[in-house]
Amino acid sequence: MELGSIDLAARLLHVAGVIIWIGHNWVNVVNNPVFRRVLPADPPEAVRAVFIGASKREHGIFRHASLVVLATGLYMLWRRGDLVDALTLSGPSAVIGLGAWIGFAMVLNLWFVLWPHQKKVLGFIPAPTEERLRCARITFLSSRTNTVLSSVTLLLMLAGAHGGLSFG
Numbered sequence: 001m002e003l004g005s006i007d008l009a010a011r012l013l014h015v016a017g018v019i020i021w022i023g024h025n026w027v028n029v030v031n032n033p034v035f036r037r038v039l040p041a042d043p044p045e046a047v048r049a050v051f052i053g054a055s056k057r058e059h060g061i062f063r064h065a066s067l068v069v070l071a072t073g074l075y076m077l078w079r080r081g082d083l084v085d086a087l088t089l090s091g092p093s094a095v096i097g098l099g100a101w102i103g104f105a106m107v108l109n110l111w112f113v114l115w116p117h118q119k120k121v122l123g124f125i126p127a128p129t130e131e132r133l134r135c136a137r138i139t140f141l142s143s144r145t146n147t148v149l150s151s152v153t154l155l156l157m158l159a160g161a162h163g164g165l166s167f168g
Contacts, residue, residue: 007079010072017068022154024062025147055122063115066107073100073157086160096160102153106146114142 077083077093077100084090086097117135120127127135 003079007076010075010079013068014072014076017065017072018154020065021062021069022147022150024065025143025150052122052124056124059115059118059122063110066110070103070107073103093160095156099153099156099160102149102156106149106153109142109146114139114146117142 074083077086077096082093082096085093086100089097089101117138119125120135121132121139123132
């Protein structure tokens, strides 16, 4: 495969990952943060297994989309020769670098704050109702934080990639 094809694939994966990842966060903008049981208290085991399986796939795609976005973004910066300048916030790459650092913080927030609590809310890990309510609030705030940061990140990354802002 030639480099032009790899670059195109990286861009397409990057954009698709952003749409999946950020789109999942934006759902929280229109949803009310209320903990509700998704299943009856004692569903038949087959119903529970189908629900848990579908939820794990959906949330797995969402979480792994964040890693695809991070990896393809770093690859594209490296390929352009801008990785070091972006990560050190130097020259004209400072703007896109700031977007990359905020994106990295969002990935950390997703994997190390939101996901551990969300597993309890969704019932992947058994937890008492009080714990699930507490975790629902944390996942709500964590997801809203990523939603707000996504707006800033998109602005910085588009401006940095297309010359909208330059400090160099």
